[in-house]
Amino acid sequence: MTEAYIYDAVRTPRGKGRKDGTLHQITPMQLATQVLQGIRNRNDLDTANIDDVILGCVSPVGEQGSNVARVAAINAGYAETVAGYQINRFCASGLEAVNVAAAKVISGEADMAIGGGLESMSRVPMGSDGGAMAMDPDVAFKSYFVPQGISADIIATKYGFSRDDADAYAVESQKRAAQSWQEKRFDKSILPVNDVAGRPVLSHDEFMRPETTMQSLGALKPSFVQQGQFGFDNIAIQKYPELEKINHIHHAGNSSGIVDGAAGVLVGSKEIGEKLGLTPRAKIRAMASVGSEPTIMLTGPEFAAQKVLKRAGMSKSDIELWELNEAFASVVLRFMQALDIDHSDINVNGGAIAMGHPLGATGAMILGTVLDELERSGKETALATLCIGAGMGTATVIERV
Numbered sequence: 093m094t095e096a097y098i099y100d101a102v103r104t105p106r107g108k109g110r111k112d113g114t115l116h117q118i119t120p121m122q123l124a125t126q127v128l129q130g131i132r133n134r135n136d137l138d139t140a141n142i143d144d145v146i147l148g149c150v151s152p153v154g155e156q157g158s159n160v161a162r163v164a165a166i167n168a169g170y171a172e173t174v175a176g177y178q179i180n181r182f183c184a185s186g187l188e189a190v191n192v193a194a195a196k197v198i199s200g201e202a203d204m205a206i207g208g209g210l211e212s213m214s215r216v217p218m219g220s221d222g223g224a225m226a227m228d229p230d231v232a233f234k235s236y237f238v239p240q241g242i243s244a245d246i247i248a249t250k251y252g253f254s255r256d257d258a259d260a261y262a263v264e265s266q267k268r269a270a271q272s273w274q275e276k277r278f279d280k281s282i283l284p285v286n287d288v289a290g291r292p293v294l295s296h297d298e299f300m301r302p303e304t305t306m307q308s309l310g311a312l313k314p315s316f317v318q319q320g321q322f323g324f325d326n327i328a329i330q331k332y333p334e335l336e337k338i339n340h341i342h343h344a345g346n347s348s349g350i351v352d353g354a355a356g357v358l359v360g361s362k363e364i365g366e367k368l369g370l371t372p373r374a375k376i377r378a379m380a381s382v383g384s385e386p387t388i389m390l391t392g393p394e395f396a397a398q399k400v401l402k403r404a405g406m407s408k409s410d411i412e413l414w415e416l417n418e419a420f421a422s423v424v425l426r427f428m429q430a431l432d433i434d435h436s437d438i439n440v441n442g443g444a445i446a447m448g449h450p451l452g453a454t455g456a457m458i459l460g461t462v463l464d465e466l467e468r469s470g471k472e473t474a475l476a477t478l479c480i481g482a483g484m485g486t487a488t489v490i491e492r493v
Contacts, residue, residue, distance in 0.1 A: 096194035097372035098490065099365060100358040101460030102130045102283045106297045106448040109213035109350035114294045116352070118285055120149075120156045120212040123354035124164035130283040131206060131356050132168070135370060139169075143202035145176035146192050147356075148185025148209030150451035151220045152178055156212065180452075181381070183419060184478040184486035185209050186355060187455025191379040191488055193359040203364040208356030209452035218350065218451065225482060236331040236387040238324040240481060241316035241342055243389035244420035246328050248341045250388070251426050255341040258421035259309040262346035262445045264435070265418060269442025270302035277441055277468060281460045299349045299448040314340040315347070331387040346421040351448030355456035374463050377473075377489040378404035384483040390423045392485025393477040394430040400475065400487040408432075411489070412471040415462040417454055417478040418443035427477075441465060454478065459488060466492045 104123060107115030115123070124147060132139055147161035162176030181188040186209030193207035224231045231237075238246075248258065272278060273296060284295040317340045320328075325338045365372055380400035384392035393416055401407060414437055416427050424443075428435060441461055444454060455478055462474040477487035 094198055094200055094361050096197040096359050096376045097362060097365060097493065098357055098374045098376065098463060099360055099370045099372055100131055100135055101463055102127060102134065102281050103355035103453070103457045103460055104283055104285050104353045105294045106299055106351040106353040106450055107294055108299055109352050109448065111214060113214050113352060114298055115212070115285060116214040117287065118293070120160060120210055120215060121164060121167060123212060123285070123352065124160055124210045125167045126285060127208060127283060127354045127356040128164055128168035128170065128206065131358050135358065137368070139174055140171040141364060141368060142170065142174050142204050142206060144193065144196060144205040145174060146189040146205065146207045147178050148180065148189040148452040148455065149178045150180055150182055150185055150211060151216045151218060152180060153221045154216050156216050160210065181484065181486060182481035183417060183449070183451055184455050184480045184484070185452040186457065187459060187476060187478060187486050187488055188381065190357045190359065190456055190459055191486070194376045194379060197359055197361050204360035206356050206358055208354065208456040210354035211450040211452040212352045213350045213450060214352050236327055238328050238387055239319055240389060242319055242324045242328055242338065243387065244342050244422050245316055245338050245340045246332060246388050247390060247426050248422040249335050249339040250332060251429060253341065253422050253425045257425060258341050258346040259306055261421040261425060262309060263304055263306055265439065265442045265445040266300065266302055266304040268440060269300050269446035272441040273297070277464065280464050297447040299351050300446050304345065309345040312343040312345050315343045316340050328387060342420050342422065346445060348419050348444035349448035351450050353450035353453045353457065355453045355460060357456050357459060372493045374466070374490040374492050377491050379488050381484060381486045384485060386483030389481065389483045390419060390479040391426060392483060393427050393479050393487065396477050396485030396487035397431060397475060400489050404489045406489065411473050411475045413440065413462055413465055413474040414438040415458045415474065415476040417449065417458060418445040419449065419479050421445065423479050455486065463490060
């Protein structure tokens, strides 16, 4: 069987996902286009050697609609033989796109492909695409639907995480992200974003708040109390009757930030790399996705990690670095609790609480981040995973070459 190797990984900085954010002036098409151009230029690629471009996008409507992957490949000046399509596995879309690219290589369908993602949350707001799970009462009733913030608070209540636990985790995420930028740990992968005239507009993650303290977070009100009062707490308790009430601990400071951004990962066989004179950076050992209980929704990474380790023939002790998207603090706290992972081994460069979560791009971003960290630290193996709306998890194991 052909093996899939990672040859490059790039990402844009994350811009604040609102109208005064720096990347608001940049269209989603430009974000994707510049990532594809960056991969081509960094590797001196004849793009006729790329078989497919797969990009994750969670709100694929408006400026992000109409198969942004194929159109971005055309717009980036890729050979017209390069196919492209977009996928949506909610927050894991970017990682799933990389996994699909790897699967194409492993199966022999492609010699080389790009997986990645994009999301311009300032221009195409989250939820713009609607959906039956939240909008259709009959579907919502059957699935015991609650918004993700309620799900995060269910995790905190069920598994015993306090407001202080979540806030302490958030402060550490900010601290790690700030240190990583100060030490230039992201330099290898960051692709500055340019405006239409080619002038640089953003070269750093602009969402970070390194001045964050326990005291400043303590002044923030919980974000999901009102949603709970609208009836979602009652739905949660119907699903989890062992809980007397939902303890609302999450707020803007210990939840992922709304941002704009894009990322791409170049994947190919060993043979195509040798043909093009490229040096592989890592091998993709295994990939997995799972479904999980949709009301609590965000516990999927635990089960996806177990599944992908089994597929790789590995155990938890074989993994040196863990990367889990910080959708909410309780998601990571539960993952560490369930798998008995030390905080020193996970999200060592900070995460989405500090830097933001550009939905469709984040999975590809964190895979690139953990690859860079493997090389920086001299470690060998890493597992990247994300929680997913509607109750799922996706995970990927890589081994440094």
